[in-house]
Amino acid sequence: MPTILEADSGFKELDKYIDGIKEKKGMLIGVLHKAQEIFGYLPVEVQSHVAEKLHVPESTVYGVVTFYSFFTMKPRGKYPIKLCMGTACYVKGGSKLLETLREELEVKGDEPTKNGLFSIHEVRCLGACSMAPVVLVGDNDFHGHVTPHKLLQILDSYRQKEGKRNENKKS
């Protein structure tokens, strides 16, 4: 991933977006959504840039970024794995999936794996409770009725796609 400073085309894209919504009120959250879409996360450099463009204090931007769980100040894995921890998924074994995943990927919290491929995110109800437990990889790859076994297969399919080996096996 290029550092944020190099990715100045990202800043251009963001500025274009901001210019387009200038006359609307209260767009800070909307702009941060866009910025996260462009950069993948919201480091301090991006936050100060947004603050300057919108003429709001940096502390306000920081306050909003840290309040909402959707925004992150750390980079995520290339394929963020979102595990639903909603009630229906919990009742149907969601915590077991989390255990499996933590054991397999050996990562804490939502930090990315060493090869940068995955990161684990516990999320709130995804509104697909009839298929509980559910797992969402990236933004669109949705899996229902997931078992630990199925979950490992999903990981493998991504590793294959990227031509990467299992991140933690030495051999």
Added chain:
Amino acid sequence: MTVENTILICAGGACISSGEQSVKSTLEEEIKKHGLDSVVKIVETGCMGSCNLGPLMVIYPEGVFYQNLKSQDAKEIVEEHLLKGRVVQRLFYKGPTGEIKPRMKEELPFFTKQVKVVTRNLGIIDPSNIDEYIANDGYFALNKILEWSPERLIEEIKKSGLRGRGGAGFPTGLKWEFTRKSKSSEKYVICNADEGDPGAFMDRSVLEGDPHSVLEGMMIAGYAIGAQYGYIYVRAEYPLAIERLKKAMSQAYEYGLLGKRIFNTNFSFDVELRIGAGAFVCGEETALIRSVEGMRGQPVQKPPYPAQKGVWDKPTVINNVETLANLPVIINKGADWFSSIGTEKSRGTKVLALSGKINNAGLIEVPMGTTLREIIFDIGGGIPNGKKFKAVQTGGPSGGCIPDEYLDTTVDYDSLTKLGTIMGSGGMVVMDEDTCMVDVARYFLEFSAEESCGKCTPCREGTKRMLEILHRIVDGEGKLEDIDSLEELAISIKDTALCGLGQTAPNPVLSTLRYFRDEYESHIKEKRCIARSCKAMIAYTIDSEKCVGCGACARACGVNAVIGKIKEVHKINQEACIKCGSCYVACNFDAVKKVDAVDLVED
């Protein structure tokens, strides 16, 4: 040529995730291949409700219902059903016991007990086509009320008895009247589509399956209070709903149904989408207002109510998605018709999301006053795998659990409140004998503690203290006085918290204490989890009579805790065992047993 068959394919969230797209594309290819494209029409609809059977389709004129489809099934349907007129029995719905159930959608028990008002168009029209909405009476209600005075409109809604579907059940007409009376040239309507309760997907299904009904409802509300502008606040977790809303808005603008001088009257209305960013508390109305303004979503003290001082400090009406989607029907069919459905104090229907340990997980709509038993057993098809029903959870983290002795309670605002829970937004999570109620209470409290915005102390600190106690009990280290402390804390948090989140956060604990106190006590006194779900209190053993020494358990074990040679009886090393249950699942001979850990020590 006239259309001979119309095929409705469900494109609700659950069906899309289970492969609807590939079924649809095969269907289209096959239809084209056989030259049927001029006589067969395919419509992608919103959620039909029977989400556990997806992908599914209904073929008209007969109304044959096919379920659990794979893309190769689409080929067979075209060749058999469409070309030769022979139904494909194999793809019919089969009951939990395997017998073939009726083949028509209308005959399935899942559908017969339902009354569709809010979900009238779901599974029937293409949500991305405004013409289909209009053809089903869409925007007629708006046209009609624009000839009325706002006062008459408010009277009509008051007469209908409609109460807000977002949780609290506040009478909608009354809320509008307050906002109408607030003097200001600038007012707002906000559609609350934050749907934060886990286990709830009613609003999602309506937004995805019938977005125009929500837009029309917003305009009706706007006309009533004198607003010219509306915001729809949708949670970021619902990308499909956002996409369909955007499309619906641009179509409505194109048709002149949004914007300036609608239907050539003096009424103008604009709508803007605002996307949430993952904070449960933003469903609470004062927090939501802050979030719409782009700020941290922290609630504020009421009064002043949003009716006086809402978004940008202007009078604002906040209504839930389902409340709004009810409005066009009430106007079209009349307040008297609407109030004839339901019970005295809860008029109309309620959309419910069934999930958890239930056969027919999905989306349903029933008249208020339907009993829990009808919902869970007749419509929901009961509990899978022959397990016993234990409780149903309603109202999410603000609600509570209802045990089986109250299954004949009717679902309406007041009956549920009497049982110590709430209707909430309509999520119903069913739990069976394998669910530990102390753990459920802990789960919800963890949710509320994490989602507490931190502004008021009772909620920020109180929920944490309660959570610590619950963790202790679940981990087998509970003390007898813990139950009293939980109750004391619960009551003081309820009385002193700033907003609805804190005021209702203790409910799951209070309700499980009320109905499942024995489970708390057995965790504390006997170190037994009745559901055998709390890890600290269970152990796995191998029955030497039944073990054939196949080694399946040993291979499944990730920590080498199973010892024994092939063809000999295996044993579990309790020190090493992490109680993951893999051996339990792997054994084909029913030899691995789950037992209470306390009994093991006595062996």
